Amino acid sequence: MYGNDYETPDAQRARQLEDTPESFRELLATEGRVEPRDEMPDAYRRTLVRQIAQHAHSEIIGMQPEGNWISRAPSLRRKAILMAKVQDEAGHGLYLYAAAETLGVDRADLLDALHSGRQKYSSIFNYPTLTWADVGAIGWLVDGAAIVNQVPLCRCSYGPYARAMVRVCKEESFHQRQGFEILHTLSHGSPAQKAMAQDAVDRYWFPALMMFGPPDDNSPNSARSMAWGIKRHSNDDLRQRFVDMTVPQAQALDLTLPDPEIRWNEDRGHHDFAEIDFTELFEVIKGNGPCNQQRMEHKVRAHEEGAWVREAAAAFAAKQAAGEGAA
Amino acid sequence: MTKGLTRYLLALGDDALVSSQRMAWWISRSPQIEEDIAMANLGLDQLGQARSLLAYAGEVEGNGRSEDDLAYLRDERDFLNVCLVEREQKDFGVAMVRLLMFSAWQHELYAALTGSTDLTLAGVAGKAVKETAYHLDHAEHWVLRLGDGTEESHLRMQAALDAEWPWLAELFDNSFVNEDLLLQGIAIDPASLRESVEGRIAGVIGRATLARPDVADALSRGREGRHTEQMGYLLAEMQHLARSHPEVTW
Ligand SMILES: [Fe+2]
Numbered sequence A: 001m002y003g004n005d006y007e008t009p010d011a012q013r014a015r016q017l018e019d020t021p022e023s024f025r026e027l028l029a030t031e032g033r034v035e036p037r038d039e040m041p042d043a044y045r046r047t048l049v050r051q052i053a054q055h056a057h058s059e060i061i062g063m064q065p066e067g068n069w070i071s072r073a074p075s076l077r078r079k080a081i082l083m084a085k086v087q088d089e090a091g092h093g094l095y096l097y098a099a100a101e102t103l104g105v106d107r108a109d110l111l112d113a114l115h116s117g118r119q120k121y122s123s124i125f126n127y128p129t130l131t132w133a134d135v136g137a138i139g140w141l142v143d144g145a146a147i148v149n150q151v152p153l154c155r156c157s158y159g160p161y162a163r164a165m166v167r168v169c170k171e172e173s174f175h176q177r178q179g180f181e182i183l184h185t186l187s188h189g190s191p192a193q194k195a196m197a198q199d200a201v202d203r204y205w206f207p208a209l210m211m212f213g214p215p216d217d218n219s220p221n222s223a224r225s226m227a228w229g230i231k232r233h234s235n236d237d238l239r240q241r242f243v244d245m246t247v248p249q250a251q252a253l254d255l256t257l258p259d260p261e262i263r264w265n266e267d268r269g270h271h272d273f274a275e276i277d278f279t280e281l282f283e284v285i286k287g288n289g290p291c292n293q294q295r296m297e298h299k300v301r302a303h304e305e306g307a308w309v310r311e312a313a314a315a316f317a318a319k320q321a322a323g324e325g326a327a
Numbered sequence B: 001m002t003k004g005l006t007r008y009l010l011a012l013g014d015d016a017l018v019s020s021q022r023m024a025w026w027i028s029r030s031p032q033i034e035e036d037i038a039m040a041n042l043g044l045d046q047l048g049q050a051r052s053l054l055a056y057a058g059e060v061e062g063n064g065r066s067e068d069d070l071a072y073l074r075d076e077r078d079f080l081n082v083c084l085v086e087r088e089q090k091d092f093g094v095a096m097v098r099l100l101m102f103s104a105w106q107h108e109l110y111a112a113l114t115g116s117t118d119l120t121l122a123g124v125a126g127k128a129v130k131e132t133a134y135h136l137d138h139a140e141h142w143v144l145r146l147g148d149g150t151e152e153s154h155l156r157m158q159a160a161l162d163a164e165w166p167w168l169a170e171l172f173d174n175s176f177v178n179e180d181l182l183l184q185g186i187a188i189d190p191a192s193l194r195e196s197v198e199g200r201i202a203g204v205i206g207r208a209t210l211a212r213p214d215v216a217d218a219l220s221r222g223r224e225g226r227h228t229e230q231m232g233y234l235l236a237e238m239q240h241l242a243r244s245h246p247e248v249t250w
């Protein structure tokens, strides 16, 4: 597909949809929703399973960095808000696994794929939360970037995914506001609190920008996902949208984004910002981030230590069913 | 009187706070996602109870201490929770057995406190009685399933029950309750809950095919601020950030 850059978008789209069922093309053309029983190309199904599973895994692994501060939250009110937030992320994982299951896969198999490293989760969660301000920075920047990525998914061509995203996005915007509020309190607090907030933003800014994926000229699957109505905007467009949204918020927070090149570009009607060095992202994706091992060990240990519980629950349910059958 | 009521509120508030702290450990470490969510619910309910009780304790005491002052700035010897809830619970069976005991007791207590002549306390109890009904239900559900699940789960649950049982009796200790509070219908004598709470627990462990442990009570004196060694670490972790930055808001 690299050789086809001279194609018009429409021609490219048509080519991507060659050899797909008529009913499927019809649905996409009319912006209808593909439902689980509808005919769909195998590659579409596989792409969705991979994307939804990776998204679900990200919600679940994403519980860890912020969960790291529940026991140490500096006020009872903040502790309650944080517990509820991490709980929401578990809920997001559940909706998404349920959406993936409508495509004919099992949650247990998807979890196995995560645990064995065959499926991935968002690299952002391989960074450590070093201070309380990181909880604020994650809410503001990471949930903020997630919203920009996910709002277009509410119109995704696959119905169950789109509907799950509507629920998820509502909660993510709460999270983003809570994160902003944490940072706002810190940046208007003591000098030590302000420094803590600035340090967190310094560390999370570029990783958050990398959540939108590689630049468009290096994003091999984008064209197809766009033709299929799974993806609506390019990585770079979404990244730009996030920068434009975040710059004024940083000013309101009285915190500096760690990029001296950020400035408003009147001609483009957007903020310019520095070119991102993606070498780090690729290192983290390869498994060399500060927390890759820790996140997986935590998840796998919890799963293994819970095995006897799940087995017992299944055995009990089977006994009950047999008992009812006998009676 | 004021001192007696403050002490009573602190004891109940500390029970809920410390239990919540242990419960929250499970979020992201549960056997399945549904349970991560349930553990968070339980912990959040308990945290809510703690906040109401500690805030009210500060009010009654009259020295201007907030819920956070009481949670973050008291030392270990001033915490009045029972030792049952402070000990580590990194085994799911232990967590559920302990929840069965604690929520059975809390449920009976709060049901009785809805009739307290102290209307603030009665109000807290009115909310908590509904929450603890759900907690008890959740614990019963798991103790049944795990007690009567597989051979392994049965053994693990019996071991969990044996380990937790000695710490149950402290819930009925009434030495910290001022007699005037009882006479005025403000507080409930924990000793009066013993029969119904133990009956409730016995019923569940019987149906779960578990045996009532034949073990002696532990010398558990949390109500006097005499805790286990694990309590200090729990507080060190919970309090350190707040104490590192005195006089700020978060
Ligand atoms: Fe989420």
Ligand SMILES: [Fe+2]
Pocket: A089, A143, A171, A172, A175
């Ligand atoms: Fe979120």
